[in-house]
Amino acid sequence: MPRRVIKKEQQDPSPTPTPTSAHAPASIASHTMGPPSRKRLREDAIDAQSAAVSFIRSHAPSAETCRRGHDDDQEPMFLELRARPGGGPTGSPQSSQNADTSFAHQSFAHPTFTNIGVKLRELNNTVGSLQQLGVCYVAELPELVLVGDQSAGKSSLMSGLARVDLPRSAGVGTRCPLHIRLINSSNAHWSCTVALQLDYDFEPKGKIKKSDVTATNQFPPWVKKSHRDIKIFKTIFDPSEIEEVLRWAQVAILNPKNDHELYIPGDGAIAKGGDLSEATRVAAAQFSPNIISLEIKGPELPGLSFYDLPGVFLSPDQEEDEYIVKVVRNLTRHYIQRKGAIIMWALPMNADPENSISLGIIREAKASDRTIGIMTKADKLALENEAQWLAMFREEKQSVGHGFFATSRPPDKPLETAAKWEQLFFSREVDSWPAEFEEFKDRCGVELLGEYISTQLGKAFEQSLPSIKAKVYTRLDKIRNQLADLPEIPENVEHEVKKSLYQFLGRMxxxxxxxxxxxxxxxxxxxxxxxxxxxxxxxxxxxxxxxxxxxxxxxxxxxxxxxxxxxxxxxxxxxxxxxxxxxxxxxxxxxxxxxxxxxxxxxxxxxxxxxxxxxxxxxxxxxxxxxxxxxxxxxxxxxxxxxxxxxxxxxxxxxxxxxxxxxxxxxxxxxxxxxxxxxxxxxxxxxxxxxxxxxxxxxxxxxxxxxxxxxxxxxxxxxxxxxxxxxxxxxxxxxxxxxxxxxxxxxxxxxxxxxxxxxxxxxxxxxxxxxxxxxxxxxxxxxxxxxxxxxxxxxxxxxxxxxxxxxxxxxxxxxxxxxxxxxxxxxxxxxxxxxxxxxxxxxxxxxxxxxxxxxxxxLGLGRAPLNVYEHLMEEDDKTASLREQLKSEIDKLSQAMTSINALECSPDGGSGSETILPASIIDLDDDMEEGF
Structure with a gap:
């Protein structure tokens, strides 16, 4: 079993780096914009101290002190922290003489960041696991939620964060929520598992009117289920297939009365012989609150998970679909109101931010302090509007708790070149990014945004981890007691069933x-x-x-x-x-x-x-x-x-x-x-x-x-x-x-x-x-x-x-x-x-x-498995159903506790313990293969 070896700190005579590096990790230097407020300065100091302590505890290396062995055989990495004379770790990215390897300009998946973010990745992997297990009903989990108006550039932004081409035209994002989970896997092969997370039942009762959408009936004709059903749709190993698979997954989720396998590309009868656009047009539902989830595994992926919601809008194409306007707003409000949600608010720089419908919903939910503003389509910025967007960067207008980032991922750019193009754009080497925005360079680009949101999600989860663990444990203990109170099933259940049946047939x-x-x-x-x-x-x-x-x-x-x-x-x-x-x-x-x-x-x-x-x-x-x-x-x-x-x-x-x-x-x-x-x-x-x-x-x-x-x-x-x-x-x-x-x-x-x-x-x-x-x-x-x-x-x-x-x-x-x-x-x-x-x-x-x-x-007794006999010895249908429900919940919560305990026991986990983490727990996504 591989072990991570930690060396003790040694004195290092290397020069002290500049403490105010513009390229420091986002948790340390995420708010170096001017003029900063007093509150922001205080928060920056706290964040910097917290992040510094966190990174020291996790033994995160500097860019110069990283020692890598061969990754192919998963040899352990020897990491060393050197104390500078003035105190604190050395090795700021700014000390590098090669500007191209500057931390702020490297890929989000660059080895430097992935080493520094080991703890964040494990934190975020764990929160992603808990989200997929569906334990948010027990404890509110921190989560990233991407919201925005229609045509706000969310699809391009999402593709950049997920590092895969996702549909950017009307389709997936407009019909149901999307949950993307990125997992850094030791396996060199890329894979993506698409699944349908079904939390709602489809119960149509005639034509839906706008008045049918109420506070108690938010998503007609969908009705909340008592539990989540997860159906695997398809696992693919070629990123070029993801767009087609996602579009057919949406058709499947909009036809809940049909077997979802009918819509699987390459296998399903409807997908084989049908036209995708026609299948979308004639779908039974126009919208669904059920979720399409993507679990993407690959090398050097950040441990990150987030929800992408359909864009809110004012009017539909057809008058008969007026109710969908309210339904989509309700859905956006539903996610924003979650206290643990960190809101990613996308607003395009070629539109007036004061007309944003999403901002009104955010303010209505009093979630502004949990919001990250993301200015998309920066390459579309009109010169006459520069002052307005600069004021927002400086928190003078539309202020939000996490400030603003700017991104530019034009849809005509291939994914392979989009990141490089964006880097050059914000460095003013291509196109016309105004020089007035230079002071906010550390907040420009999808890569830096990804670093920041990963850090924020990890920090939020780390802070709430004790509370989450306590609530999960309490619920687990309660369910075990409930299960213990149910009527006992005889030990030799097969013998008891057969004996009882023999007595009955003989008496007959x-x-x-x-x-x-x-x-x-x-x-x-x-x-x-x-x-x-x-x-x-x-x-x-x-x-x-x-x-x-x-x-x-x-x-x-x-x-x-x-x-x-x-x-x-x-x-x-x-x-x-x-x-x-x-x-x-x-x-x-x-x-x-x-x-x-x-x-x-x-x-x-x-x-x-x-x-x-x-x-x-x-x-x-x-x-x-x-x-x-x-x-x-x-x-x-x-x-x-x-x-x-x-x-x-x-x-x-x-x-x-x-x-x-x-x-x-x-x-x-x-x-x-x-x-x-x-x-x-x-x-x-x-x-x-x-x-x-x-x-x-x-x-x-x-x-x-x-x-x-x-x-x-x-x-x-x-x-x-x-x-x-x-x-x-x-x-x-x-x-x-x-x-x-x-x-x-x-x-x-x-x-x-x-x-x-x-x-x-x-x-x-x-x-x-x-x-x-x-x-x-x-x-x-x-x-x-x-x-x-x-x-x-x-x-x-x-x-x-x-x-x-x-x-x-x-x-x-x-x-x-x-x-x-x-x-x-x-x-x-x-x-x-x-x-x-x-x-x-x-x-x-x-x-x-x-x-x-x-x-x-x-009775199904011909070569029946043991669970058939156990079922017959249940007290009644209600008890049997309750028993199965409790067992399923115990299994989910036990997996959740395993993930949490593994995280706490990890050398990079919340406890700071030196306990060696088993290899099967380091890569939490491997355990989640069977979580669907």
């Missing part, structure tokens, strides 16, 4: 066999069977304007009206006139109704549990009870038959299509009960499986694994129920497609049974109509009648029916019996098929390994 397989579940499902099946049987179509057997006998599957309703033939007055069977007949014993005010069921041997006798009582009312199928009521009428049947008969057909010959249509109409009423049956089966299944989940891993109810299992279990149940629903729907469609009878014995038996019931009811009706049977004759269930009663009724039929002849509706009665017989045959098949299919398919899947595979897949 036994849940389907539990007696409680079997009992509930059996009850549901019985209710489904009963409702299907109950909605068997009933038949109205009355003739028009005659007595009515209404039949249902479980009862026979008999209602009477005035008979068609008036009985003799002496006939005991005569029905009295309504309202005048005396009520006889056991007589009801309306037609008597007697419950009638099937024969005792019937397979489809009404279930005692459902009947017409309380159990039936609470059945989930209660709403379907009357679906089959009066579904047929003998008169309607006759009408249908006659419509379908061909001419000349016998009246008692019924077309098959009539029978089939009526049978299919009867079974189509199953759709509602079937859907209810599926829904109730799904509810039962979901309830039982959730109970199994609770019993198996209920102790982990507060953990995400319980919630995840619950969610995915419902997904699985919904999936298999949907599949089962499709199967049963197919069964229903098969029943309603066409008539189908294979078990003809059952069909014949049911049809004969139904024909006997209908003929009996029809016979009673006909006998009452002609007063051959008492009008209040009560129809009883044959099973409930005694043998004598049945014999008596049969005797009446035998004696009386021949008297009234054949039934004119016998054919219609036979059709009704056919339909009811087919209904019972199909219903038997359907109910058994539905329930068996559910049992053999739906419940079988629950007990199979299909659920195991589904849960593994949904």
């Amino acid at each position: 397989k036994t849940a389907m066999k539990d007696s409680e579940f079997s009992s509930e499902w059996s009850s549901l099946n019985n209710q489904f069977r009963d409702i299907i049987m109950k909605i068997k179509p009933t038949c109205r057997v009355k003739e028009p304007a005659a007595q009515t006998i209404d039949l249902s599957d479980a009862d026979t309703e008999v209602s009477t009206v005035t008979p068609s033939k008036r009985p003799r007055p002496s006939d005991s069977t005569m029905r009295p006139t309504p309202g005048k007949c005396p009520r006889q014993e056991n007589e009801m005010p309306t037609t008597p109704v007697k419950q009638e069921s099937f024969t005792a041997g019937s397979l489809f006798r009404a279930s005692p549990a459902i009947g017409t009582g309380l159990a039936e009312m609470h059945s989930p199928f209660a709403g379907f009870r009357n679906l089959g009521r009066l579904a047929m009428d003998i008169q309607d049947i006759r009408t249908q038959v006659r419509k379908k008969q061909r001419p000349g057909m016998p009246r008692d010959l019924v077309p098959d299509e009539v029978r089939e249509a009526m049978c299919l109409d009867a079974v189509k009423k199953w759709q509602g009960p079937l859907e209810t049956y599926i829904d109730k089966t799904a509810e039962l299944l979901e309830r039982v499986t959730n109970q199994a989940l609770e019993e198996s891993i209920g102790v982990l109810r507060r953990r995400l694994i319980f919630r995840e299992c619950q969610i995915h279990l419902k997904e699985f149940i919904d999936k298999i129920v949907a599949s089962q629903r499709g199967r049963l729907a197919d069964m229903y469609r098969s029943e309603t497609y066409q008539m189908y009878v294979l078990n003809e014995d059952s069909f014949s038996r049911y049809k004969a049974q139904e024909l006997d019931q209908l003929r009996r009811a029809r016979a009673i009706y006909r006998l009452k109509a002609v007063a051959l049977i008492q009008w209040n004759y009560e129809i009883k269930n044959l099973a409930d009648m005694s043998d004598d009663d049945r014999s008596r009724e049969q005797k009446i039929f035998t004696q009386q029916l021949p008297k009234i002849g054949n039934d004119p509706y016998e054919t219609e009665i036979e059709v009704a019996a056919f339909v009811r017989g087919y209904y019972l045959t199909a219903a038997t098949r359907f109910v058994e098929g539905v329930t068996m299919n559910v049992n053999s398919h739906l419940f079988r899947i629950i007990g199979s390994t299909e659920l195991d595979f589904f849960m593994d897949q949904q």
Whole structure:
């Protein structure tokens, strides 16, 4: 590991340099302008003393005492400070006999400056690292912010400071902020990493008006995020590529809803096939407060970082973009108001400084004392305005705390020659820089400006370092305590997850066999069977304007009206006139109704549990009870038959299509009960499986694994129920497609049974109509009648029916019996098929390994990394998110503390300690490779 060797101070007989060198470091001789104010003189003395002490502590060499070894193998440099007889270090740049090597006229990256600025570079590298880590929410960091009006020459100035050609036309600088970080790297190769620092979300809500821009909504339609997202855009190794990459990075940042990789030059689909100017024109946003960052590494670069903001302006090109004027001002104000910001105010010398919009914002924020005035475009200075700019140099007008610098980097000059040209310009060897400005020569040129701002940034950071460190440490300690208070995750988290899942899946397989579940499902099946049987179509057997006998599957309703033939007055069977007949014993005010069921041997006798009582009312199928009521009428049947008969057909010959249509109409009423049956089966299944989940891993109810299992279990149940629903729907469609009878014995038996019931009811009706049977004759269930009663009724039929002849509706009665017989045959098949299919398919899947595979897949446990198991053992989503957020913040703050501690331990750091700094910390940018 390379070490920096420090020799003790020795007496040096070299001549004492002139103490008021015009070419001294900016921290020492930055204000040698006249006439200086008393306050400025005092500040200069303090700055000089501070800088001198700082440089002595860092063992910075003079121009003559620098000893360099070979840089290629990173040999340590032996630095020596010599004490002059009068005290203080020797080796002022002015002692050099070669004017071309004068400190003020050397490149900012000249070895003399880089050696003197080792401490500054490390300070500024550290502050750049902290800025990129985004820890400014914990402690306010010193920062350089370049502001100015449009066309103020900021782009040329920025290119000079960054030592790379940046876009100078309308584009990058006008649409979003730019953060440039320069890092002196031991690597001989130049590189630049462009990244998008996303602090705001894009939430457009229609066309934006100027009134939408308020103090609380400064950058519509952008909304502040809770954290910063950093997306690497592209790393390049050729400075000539930087302009194109930056322009496409701007397009990406203005289209936040799209994947930023689409806009990467050379790789992204849009960047490959699109036109850059058109892509910029049609961008989703016209402006963004999100930042494009450039991390530039290279040999002999100063440790410097600064923000460049879009130029403020008065009016946009399009009236609809008026709001952007306010947005850009808000952005400028947002950065200027930061107490740690050192403002670099650019104002061109070919314009009137009194018209500067930026100066008004600076004064409004009371930031003038933190401002460095930078006069750009010095080569454009008009002779008649010299007095005005001289007054500003002398702090007589537009005074700012750090005074003014002048720069001149014409856009037509290549970067390689611009620095030399500027040096010659301010030395009055080219062009026409007025001699009156000679006294401010030490404040002219981008190189001297860069030296000054680097020094000021380093000093500000050094002064605030103890406070920053304390705040970062306090925040770090607080977050660690927060993390410690979160629910503990089991040590062997993978084992715990798998064990819990095994218990759950095992319990699921036994849940389907539990007696409680079997009992509930059996009850549901019985209710489904009963409702299907109950909605068997009933038949109205009355003739028009005659007595009515209404039949249902479980009862026979008999209602009477005035008979068609008036009985003799002496006939005991005569029905009295309504309202005048005396009520006889056991007589009801309306037609008597007697419950009638099937024969005792019937397979489809009404279930005692459902009947017409309380159990039936609470059945989930209660709403379907009357679906089959009066579904047929003998008169309607006759009408249908006659419509379908061909001419000349016998009246008692019924077309098959009539029978089939009526049978299919009867079974189509199953759709509602079937859907209810599926829904109730799904509810039962979901309830039982959730109970199994609770019993198996209920102790982990507060953990995400319980919630995840619950969610995915419902997904699985919904999936298999949907599949089962499709199967049963197919069964229903098969029943309603066409008539189908294979078990003809059952069909014949049911049809004969139904024909006997209908003929009996029809016979009673006909006998009452002609007063051959008492009008209040009560129809009883044959099973409930005694043998004598049945014999008596049969005797009446035998004696009386021949008297009234054949039934004119016998054919219609036979059709009704056919339909009811087919209904019972199909219903038997359907109910058994539905329930068996559910049992053999739906419940079988629950007990199979299909659920195991589904849960593994949904939980992501197939060769899952440890963090997947840790996530499942988190308390909940909010806790998991908070844990990840705290871990991320701890990582950032830990990196920040490492950078700060490394800086303090450095021989050139703030502590002045002799501790050797590890090589990995000396080049802080190497650690920041993964910081994005």
